[in-house]
Amino acid sequence: MQHVDMGLPFLANNWLFFLIIFTIYLTCKFVYKHKSLLGNLKTYFNKSTPLLNSNDGDHSHSFNSQETMPHINYIHHIPFLINISKNHNYSKSLLLETAITRSKDYFNLMNSRRSIRFFSSKPVPPLEVMENIIKTAGTSPSGAHCQPWTFVLISNPRIKKEVRNIVEMEEEINYKKRMGEKWVEDLKFARTNWIKEYLETAPYLIIVFKQVYGYQNNNEGMVEKTPFYYQEMSVCIACGILISAIHNAGMVTLTSTPLNSNNKLKRLLNRPDNEKAILILPVGYPAKDATVPNIKRKKLSDIMVHID
Amino acid sequence: MQHVDMGLPFLANNWLFFLIIFTIYLTCKFVYKHKSLLGNLKTYFNKSTPLLNSNDGDHSHSFNSQETMPHINYIHHIPFLINISKNHNYSKSLLLETAITRSKDYFNLMNSRRSIRFFSSKPVPPLEVMENIIKTAGTSPSGAHCQPWTFVLISNPRIKKEVRNIVEMEEEINYKKRMGEKWVEDLKFARTNWIKEYLETAPYLIIVFKQVYGYQNNNEGMVEKTPFYYQEMSVCIACGILISAIHNAGMVTLTSTPLNSNNKLKRLLNRPDNEKAILILPVGYPAKDATVPNIKRKKLSDIMVHID
Numbered sequence: 214m215q216h217v218d219m220g221l222p223f224l225a226n227n228w229l230f231f232l233i234i235f236t237i238y239l240t241c242k243f244v245y246k247h248k249s250l251l252g253n254l255k256t257y258f259n260k261s262t263p264l265l266n267s268n269d270g271d272h273s274h275s276f277n278s279q280e281t282m283p284h285i286n287y288i289h290h291i292p293f294l295i296n297i298s299k300n301h302n303y304s305k306s307l308l309l310e311t312a313i314t315r316s317k318d319y320f321n322l323m324n325s326r327r328s329i330r331f332f333s334s335k336p337v338p339p340l341e342v343m344e345n346i347i348k349t350a351g352t353s354p355s356g357a358h359c360q361p362w363t364f365v366l367i368s369n370p371r372i373k374k375e376v377r378n379i380v381e382m383e384e385e386i387n388y389k390k391r392m393g394e395k396w397v398e399d400l401k402f403a404r405t406n407w408i409k410e411y412l413e414t415a416p417y418l419i420i421v422f423k424q425v426y427g428y429q430n431n432n433e434g435m436v437e438k439t440p441f442y443y444q445e446m447s448v449c450i451a452c453g454i455l456i457s458a459i460h461n462a463g464m465v466t467l468t469s470t471p472l473n474s475n476n477k478l479k480r481l482l483n484r485p486d487n488e489k490a491i492l493i494l495p496v497g498y499p500a501k502d503a504t505v506p507n508i509k510r511k512k513l514s515d516i517m518v519h520i521d
Numbered sequence: 522m523q524h525v526d527m528g529l530p531f532l533a534n535n536w537l538f539f540l541i542i543f544t545i546y547l548t549c550k551f552v553y554k555h556k557s558l559l560g561n562l563k564t565y566f567n568k569s570t571p572l573l574n575s576n577d578g579d580h581s582h583s584f585n586s587q588e589t590m591p592h593i594n595y596i597h598h599i600p601f602l603i604n605i606s607k608n609h610n611y612s613k614s615l616l617l618e619t620a621i622t623r624s625k626d627y628f629n630l631m632n633s634r635r636s637i638r639f640f641s642s643k644p645v646p647p648l649e650v651m652e653n654i655i656k657t658a659g660t661s662p663s664g665a666h667c668q669p670w671t672f673v674l675i676s677n678p679r680i681k682k683e684v685r686n687i688v689e690m691e692e693e694i695n696y697k698k699r700m701g702e703k704w705v706e707d708l709k710f711a712r713t714n715w716i717k718e719y720l721e722t723a724p725y726l727i728i729v730f731k732q733v734y735g736y737q738n739n740n741e742g743m744v745e746k747t748p749f750y751y752q753e754m755s756v757c758i759a760c761g762i763l764i765s766a767i768h769n770a771g772m773v774t775l776t777s778t779p780l781n782s783n784n785k786l787k788r789l790l791n792r793p794d795n796e797k798a799i800l801i802l803p804v805g806y807p808a809k810d811a812t813v814p815n816i817k818r819k820k821l822s823d824i825m826v827h828i829d
Contacts, residue, residue: 229538229541230537233540236548237544290812290813290814291812293639293811309646309650312647313649315769315770315771316649316650316653316769319765319769319770323657341621344821345627345628347821347825348632349624351818351819352628352818353761360824364826365825366826366827367828368827443778445757446753446757450758450761450776452761453764454631454762456662456761457627458628458631463619464620470754505598507598510660511659513655513656516658516672517671518671519676520677521676
C-alpha cells in the first residue's frame with residue numbers, strides 16, 4: 214500500500230485526495246439540485262424530535278380530529294347533533310331509504326360533470342355564487358384543521374390576460390423544448406397547442422394556493438413559523454369539494470395545474486412566501502360550440518374492491 | 522503531503538481511502554433513505570427526453586383535457602351538451618337565480634359536515650349506498666384521465682379488526698416514541714390516545730389507494746409500466762368528492778391517514794405493487810354520545826382574495 218508515494222508526481226500521490234473532493238462536490242451538487250429534499254429532511258428531523266408543543270406531533274397523521282388540534286387541552290368538546298340545513302329537504306332522522314335515493318341522485322348529478330376548455334365570456338355568474346362555492350370548499354377537512362388554502366378569484370380582464378401570458382409562455386417553452394416543432398404543428402388542428410384561450414374568455418379564474426406553513430405566536434409572544442402537515446392533500450380534498458360545488462351550481466371548469474408558473478403567478482397576485490399555486494380553475498359557462506373528448510369513466514368494478 | 526506514509530501504521534497511511542469509503546457509504550445511505558428521490562430523478566429524466574409517445578409529455582400539467590390523453594389522435598371530440606340527470610330537479614336552461622339558491626343550499630349542506638370519530642355499529646348503510654358514493658368519487662377529474670384510484674371497502678369484522686391492530690400498533694410506537702409516557706397518560710381523559718375504536722365500530726372502512734403507475738401495451742404488444750402524473754392530487758380531489766357524497770347521503774366519516782401502515786395494509790388487503798394507501802375513512806352513523814371539538818372554520822375573507 215506504499216507504492217503511490219514512491220517518487221510519483223503530485224497528482225498520482227494525491228489521487229485519493231482529489232477523488233474525495235470530487236465525490237463531495239458531486240454530493241453537494243446532487244443535494245442542491247434537489248433542495249426539496251432538504252425540506253423533507255428538516256421535516257423529518259422536526260418530527261423525530263420531541264416537540265415543545267406536545268400536540269403538534271399528532272398533526273402528521275390525522276385530519277381534523279380533536280387530537281390533532283394545537284392546544285387540545287383548551288378545546289371544548291360539544292355533543293354532535295345532526296344539523297343539516299333547514300333549507301335542505303333533509304329530515305333529521307336520516308332514513309336509509311333516503312340515503313339510497315340521495316346517493317343515487319348525487320351520483321347522477323356528479324356523473325354529468327365534464328372538464329371543459331371552451332368557455333363563453335357571458336353570462337358572468339354573480340359574485341355571490343362564486344363566494345358560495347369558495348365558502349363550500351372552505352368546509353373541507355384538513356390536517357390538524359390548518360385550513361391551509363387561499364382561493365384567489367380573478368375577474369379583472371387585465372389580470373386574466375397576464376395569467377394567460379404567464380401560463381402560455383411556460384407552456385410554449387415546454388412544448389417546443391420537449392416536443393419539437395413538427396409535433397406542435399401536427400397538433401394545431403386539434404386545438405391542443407399551448408394556446409389557452411379559456412384563461413381569458415372564462416369570466417372567472419380561481420387560482421388555488423396551498424400554504425406550506427403558517428404563523429403563530431410563541432410563548433414569548435413572538436410570531437414564528439408553524440408547520441402545516443398534509444397541506445397538499447388537504448387543499449386537493451378542498452378542491453374536490455370546490456369542483457362539486459361549481460358543477461352543482463350549473464357552471465363548468467377545467468382542472469389544470471400551473472406547472473412552472475408558480476413564481477410568476479405569486480408575483481403577479483402578490484401572494485406571501487408561504488403560499489404555492491397548485492391549481493388553476495377557469496369557471497363560467499361553456500361556449501356554444503364547446504366539445505369534449507369522447508372518453509368514458511372506469512366501471513365501479515374497476516375502482517372498488519369489496520371485502521365482506 | 523508525503524508525511525503520512527513515512528513509517529506510520531496502516532490506518533494513518535490509508536486515512537484518505539477510509540474516508541472516501543465512509544463518504545460513499547453515507548451517500549448511499551442517504552440516497553437509500555430517500556428512495557422517492559430516485560423516482561423523481563427517473564421522472565425528471567423521462568420528462569426531459571423527447572418521448573416516443575408524443576402525447577405523454579403533456580400528462581404533466583393538465584387534468585382531464587383532450588391533449589393529455591394517450592393516443593390523442595384516436596379520440597373523437599363530441600359536442601358538449603349540458604346533460605344534468607333527469608332525476609335531478611335541474612332545468613336545462615341554468616338560470617343564474619337558480620345558481621344563487623343552489624350554491625347557497627349546497628354550502629349550507631356541506632357546512633353542516635363534521636369529522637366524527639365516535640361511530641355506532643348500527644344501522645349499517647346498505648351496500649348500494651356505499652357503491653353509489655364510491656361511483657361518485659370515480660367521477661372526479663384526474664391528471665391525463667388516468668383515474669389512478671382504488672377504493673377498498675371493508676365490512677368484514679375480522680379484517681376491520683386487523684386494520685385497527687395495524688394502525689394502532691403504528692400509532693402506539695409513534696406516541697410512545699415521540700411523545701413520552703407522561704403526555705400519553707395526560708391525554709387519556711380526552712380519549713385522544715392511539716386507541717382507534719372507530720376502525721372496528723364503523724360498519725364500513727374505505728381505504729383509498731393511489732396508483733403510482735399503471736400498465737399499458739406497448740407497440741410490440743408487451744405490457745409495460747406507464748407513469749401516472751399527479752396521482753396524489755387526483756386521488757385527493759376524488760376523495761373531496763367522496764367526502765361530499767358521504768355527507769350528502771347523511772353518513773359521517775373521519776379523514777385520516779395511514780401514516781406508516783401502508784406496507785402492512787397492502788399485504789393484508791392483497792394490493793398490487795403500484796398502489797399506496799393514502800387515506801382511511803370509517804363510514805357510518807355517529808354514536809349517540811358522539812362529540813366534536815368546538816372549533817370554527819375560517820371566514821370567507823380569510824380564504825378568498827378577489828381581484829376585480
